[in-house]
Amino acid sequence: MMEFLRANQPVFDFFLLTLGFAYSQQVVLRAGVFSLASAAFSCLGAYGCAYLVVKAGLPVAAGVGLGTLIGGLASYLVSLPLARLRGVYQAIATLALVELMVALALYAEPITGGAVGFNNIPKHVGTTELLIAVLVVIYLLHAQSISRIGRGFDALRQDEYVAASLGVSSRREHTLAFISSGLIGGLFGALQSMYAYNVEPNQYGFGYMVTTLAAIVLGGRRSLLGPILGSAIMILLPEVARPLAEYRQIVVGVILMIVVVLTPQGLADTFLAWLQHRRARALAPMATQPPGGRA
Amino acid sequence: MTVLELREVKRHFGGVKAVDGVSLKVASGQVTGLIGPNGSGKSTLVNLIAGVLAVGDGDITLDGKSLIKLTADEVARCGVARTFQNIRLLPEASVLDNVVIGFYRHERSPLYASLLGLPSSRRETRELREQGRALLARFGLAEYEQVPAGGLAYGYQRRVEMARAVASAPQVLLLDEPVAGMNDVEARSLGQIFAQLAREGMAVLVIEHNTRFVAELCSQVHVLDGGRLIAHGSPQEVMRDPAVVAAYLGG
Amino acid sequence: MLTQQILNGLISGAIYALFALGFNLIFGVQKVLNLAHGAIFMSGAFIAYYGVIGGLPLGLALLIAMVSCGCVSVLLDRFGFQLLRKYSHADAEFGAMVISIGAGQVLTSLAQKASDTKVLSFPFGTFPVEFFRGLGLRISLLQITIALLVVVLVALLAYFLQRTSFGRQVRAVAINPRASALLGINSRSVFSITFFIAGAMAAIAGVMIALSFNSIQFMMGEPYMLKAFVVVVLGGLGNLAGAVVASLLLGIAQAMAAAYLPPGMADILIFATLFVVLIFKPNGLFGGGLAPAGVGRQ
Numbered sequence: 001m002m003e004f005l006r007a008n009q010p011v012f013d014f015f016l017l018t019l020g021f022a023y024s025q026q027v028v029l030r031a032g033v034f035s036l037a038s039a040a041f042s043c044l045g046a047y048g049c050a051y052l053v054v055k056a057g058l059p060v061a062a063g064v065g066l067g068t069l070i071g072g073l074a075s076y077l078v079s080l081p082l083a084r085l086r087g088v089y090q091a092i093a094t095l096a097l098v099e100l101m102v103a104l105a106l107y108a109e110p111i112t113g114g115a116v117g118f119n120n121i122p123k124h125v126g127t128t129e130l131l132i133a134v135l136v137v138i139y140l141l142h143a144q145s146i147s148r149i150g151r152g153f154d155a156l157r158q159d160e161y162v163a164a165s166l167g168v169s170s171r172r173e174h175t176l177a178f179i180s181s182g183l184i185g186g187l188f189g190a191l192q193s194m195y196a197y198n199v200e201p202n203q204y205g206f207g208y209m210v211t212t213l214a215a216i217v218l219g220g221r222r223s224l225l226g227p228i229l230g231s232a233i234m235i236l237l238p239e240v241a242r243p244l245a246e247y248r249q250i251v252v253g254v255i256l257m258i259v260v261v262l263t264p265q266g267l268a269d270t271f272l273a274w275l276q277h278r279r280a281r282a283l284a285p286m287a288t289q290p291p292g293g294r295a
Numbered sequence: 296m297t298v299l300e301l302r303e304v305k306r307h308f309g310g311v312k313a314v315d316g317v318s319l320k321v322a323s324g325q326v327t328g329l330i331g332p333n334g335s336g337k338s339t340l341v342n343l344i345a346g347v348l349a350v351g352d353g354d355i356t357l358d359g360k361s362l363i364k365l366t367a368d369e370v371a372r373c374g375v376a377r378t379f380q381n382i383r384l385l386p387e388a389s390v391l392d393n394v395v396i397g398f399y400r401h402e403r404s405p406l407y408a409s410l411l412g413l414p415s416s417r418r419e420t421r422e423l424r425e426q427g428r429a430l431l432a433r434f435g436l437a438e439y440e441q442v443p444a445g446g447l448a449y450g451y452q453r454r455v456e457m458a459r460a461v462a463s464a465p466q467v468l469l470l471d472e473p474v475a476g477m478n479d480v481e482a483r484s485l486g487q488i489f490a491q492l493a494r495e496g497m498a499v500l501v502i503e504h505n506t507r508f509v510a511e512l513c514s515q516v517h518v519l520d521g522g523r524l525i526a527h528g529s530p531q532e533v534m535r536d537p538a539v540v541a542a543y544l545g546g
Numbered sequence: 547m548l549t550q551q552i553l554n555g556l557i558s559g560a561i562y563a564l565f566a567l568g569f570n571l572i573f574g575v576q577k578v579l580n581l582a583h584g585a586i587f588m589s590g591a592f593i594a595y596y597g598v599i600g601g602l603p604l605g606l607a608l609l610i611a612m613v614s615c616g617c618v619s620v621l622l623d624r625f626g627f628q629l630l631r632k633y634s635h636a637d638a639e640f641g642a643m644v645i646s647i648g649a650g651q652v653l654t655s656l657a658q659k660a661s662d663t664k665v666l667s668f669p670f671g672t673f674p675v676e677f678f679r680g681l682g683l684r685i686s687l688l689q690i691t692i693a694l695l696v697v698v699l700v701a702l703l704a705y706f707l708q709r710t711s712f713g714r715q716v717r718a719v720a721i722n723p724r725a726s727a728l729l730g731i732n733s734r735s736v737f738s739i740t741f742f743i744a745g746a747m748a749a750i751a752g753v754m755i756a757l758s759f760n761s762i763q764f765m766m767g768e769p770y771m772l773k774a775f776v777v778v779v780l781g782g783l784g785n786l787a788g789a790v791v792a793s794l795l796l797g798i799a800q801a802m803a804a805a806y807l808p809p810g811m812a813d814i815l816i817f818a819t820l821f822v823v824l825i826f827k828p829n830g831l832f833g834g835g836l837a838p839a840g841v842g843r844q
Contacts, residue, residue, distance in 0.1 A: 029640070032636065034639070034640070081821075081825040082825075083840070084825070084828075084839055084840065085824065085825075085828060085839070086839060086840060087639060088573075088577075088578075088579050088639065088643075088783070089779075089783070089824060089828050091579065091643065092579070092775050092779060092820075092824065093820075093821055093824040093825070095772075095775065096775065096776075096817045096820040096821045096824070097817075097821060099772055099813070099817045100814065100817035100818055100821065103810065103813040103814045103817060104814060106810055106813075107810040107811065107814060139412065140410065140411070140412070142412065143409070143410065143411060143412025143416070144409065144410060144412075146412075146417070146420055147404065147408075147409035147410075147412070147416050147417075147420065148399065148402045148404055148409050148416075148419075148420075149406075149409050149410070151392075151395065151396050151399065152399065154385065154387075154388060154392075154396075155385060155396050155399075157636070158385040158386060158387055158388065158636075159383055159384075159385055159386075160840065160841050161347070161367075161379070161383060161841050162379075162383045162384070162385060163368075163396075163841075164346070164347075164366070164367035164368045164371065164841040164842065165345060165367065165368075165371050165376070165377050165379075166368075166371055166376075166396055166397060166399050166400065166459070166463060167368050167371040167372040167399050167400035167463070168368055168396075168399055169368045169369075170368070170840050170841065171840075206768065210647060210651065213644060213647065217644050221640075222387075246659075247655070247659075249651055249652075249654070249655035249658075250651070250652050250655045250656065252648075252651060253647075253648040253649065253650075253651030253652035253655065254648065254652060255648075256644055256645070256647070256648035256651070257626060257644075257645050257648040257649060257652075260630075260641045260644045260645055260648070261626070261629045261630060261641070261645065264630065264633050264637040264638070264640070264641045265387075265637065273387065273443070276389065276441065276443065277443060277446070279441055280389070280439075280441040280442040280443065280446075281442075346842055346843060347841060347842065347843070347844070348843065348844055349843040349844060366841075366842035366843055367841050367842040367843070368841075368842070386634070
């Protein structure tokens with residue numbers, strides 16, 4: 001038993017990190033913001049923490065904390081101009097931001113180590129820390145989702161006109177969503193830098209986006225269960241389907257396409273909605289006849 | 296006493312004068328009607344009041360406070376609720392959740408309590424759900440509480456939208472074609488709810504096509520045609536006005 | 547020297563234009579971001595390469611690449627984007643992006659397998675290497691060919707859209723899909739044609755880039771995808787003429803940046819510009835088209 005756990009610990013750690021990044025990405029999508037920028041916040045958190053701990057000699061906890069805050073600050077600043085965009089325009093702007101961050105990381109060699117990356121970071125973070133971080137984030141996101149904020153997010157995501165007519169300020173809610181995304185992204189970026197011995201620019205580029213999007217597409221944009229399911233699938237796929245390992249990218253691509261066409265809301269969300277449907281139908285048959293007969 | 300007042304409100308779209316100098320008052324205690332043929336500018340007017348469209352000229356005030364520079368959510372927070380011509384519910388959310396979101400502007404929990412999941416925030420959420428259930432009962436929707444709103448029949452969806460608007464306890468209620476497509480029985484029962492709300496102190500404006508419904512329900516009726524008011528008064532006066540008859544029958 | 551840089555920049559800008567036009571055409575008509583466009587561009591280069599290796603003349607290989615990529619593009623539409631149309635707008639938008647990312651992944655991985663992650667080059671002599679001098683400038687036969695080809699293709703596209711009845715249908719669907727459907731325009735065939743054209747043009751662009759740098763590798767589409775964003779936003783999403791102008795400007799700007807700025811700086815400036823333009827002028831430098839904004843006082 002202990003052998004099994006020890007052998008699979010890296011996989012579990014990787015799962016926890018992927019899950020954290022997925023939550024960072026999900027929280028903005030949940031509020032109806034078409035942002036893919038969480039990669040940029042994680043990048044800042046990772047490099048910030050690595051620099052502060054390795055070059056500036058700060059204790060690890062401070063490094064991680066500051067990395068988190070850097071992510072949060074960046075996301076707040078970014079939310080200001082992005083507030084006026086919607087849909088694909090927002091998406092492209094955030095893509096530009098991610099690419100900009102990667103380009104900056106490649107360019108700022110004295111600080112970041114350039115293309116070679118920031119290397120030889122002593123490992124300070126292990127499974128325990130990652131697990132604690134994930135559990136805390138899940139608790140906070142859950143609290144958020146059953147509160148007024150979560151209700152505002154859901155309304156904005158489904159219909160911005162309705163939300164506005166009820167007094168939901170898209171500016172305020174979107175800013176909150178961005179800051180949440182930045183803090184979570186920064187946190188897990190910082191944790192990753194303290195876990196993985198090195199940080200390099202392309203870690204937070206297109207590949208990061210594809211993996212986190214895949215986790216959310218598979219799982220769902222709304223429920224907290226979604227990213228857990230999505231990340232698990234993404235991590236376990238190469239392990240379970242070893243003969244397919246060579247074709248992993250292709251399999252991921254095909255699965256993504258099939259899942260998004262059949263269940264655009266994600267597997268977990270669609271399942272949860274189906275459960276809700278069943279319960280509702282059991283309690284009250286669908287009202288098809290209005291009282292008093294047809295108009 | 297609540298008064299929503301429009302003064303010489305104008306809005307053009309390119310060359311089209313959608314609303315061309317409309318002045319009217321909507322007061323609490325009675326139901327005011329706004330009728331007019333298709334394309335007369337009724338929906339534009341609603342969107343102007345609600346903050347979705349920018350006002351070209353003129354003023355819109357609620358108890359003296361001007362609304363024209365406020366955005367839609369700010370207007371809503373001043374106490375103006377509206378329904379939509381094509382029903383807009385949150386399709387994924389349950390009927391109860393759709394009504395609970397109506398309480399949004401009254402929620403008191405501070406930000407940190409919501410973010411940290413403090414007991415006070417959780418308690419408020421529970422209380423709101425209870426209030427939501429009471430409201431659903433009032434509108435005859437109690438058994439549909441868990442049903443995803445997108446799956447209801449049309450008449451029931453209308454009621455959910457109404458319950459949501461009432462949940463926000465507005466001072467002004469703008470109803471955009473609330474009984475379109477309903478039979479007389481349904482329309483009448485909904486009309487009774489509007490009258491009740493007006494008696495309780497809301498300023499209710501009903502924009503409708505169904506002139507018979509408006510005549511039965513409203514004490515004051517305004518008639519819009521081509522962006523201008525061509526008549527106003529009691530339903531009886533307005534229905535007999537030759538200009539109104541011409542507008543509805545003529546070209 | 548400066549004018550030489552400008553000339554080189556114009557040529558690479560011409561290739562960007564070909565790539566960006568296809569991307570923009572799809573966006574104009576279907577309002578979706580086809581993130582697989584870069585992979586299709588890369589596939590065009592690959593197919594032409596295998597054609598040439600297999601003994602075909604370059605022209606024929608190019609033609610086969612065009613048709614294949616056009617078809618792949620249409621398949622992506624038919625079995626991808628079209629199937630999403632029944633969902634809500636937000637779901638469809640998000641889903642379209644994800645589908646195109648997935649399709650791009652599949653194409654890229656196939657190319658990676660096929661090429662064994664190696665960089666491929668066209669065999670020597672695929673395209674004659676000749677230079678001409680004049681007015682103090684140096685231009686290659688390839689560059690002249692590219693310029694001519696792009697001019698002809700853009701002119702053909704403009705003619706198609708403006709003067710043929712089918713082109714008018716494409717424009718009608720781009721402006722108002724619902725009204726077009728009521729007028730009896732078959733939007734499905736409009737979508738298929740636009741995807742085919744976009745795919746074919748991407749293939750040509752891919753082959754030209756492959757010839758220009760004589761390198762073909764499975765990741766070659768990605769940087770062009772990003773440049774396409776810049777071009778398409780600057781020129782205005784859906785604005786085809788704007789895309790052409792913006793492409794040429796980008797080509798020149800890049801050439802000058804490569805010559806006068808430290809390496810890596812060019813990318814930073816380009817993406818920063820993109821971000822800034824989106825914030826202040828989401829409709830691009832030339833306006834036209836409507837960028838959706840939040841709810842309130844339009």
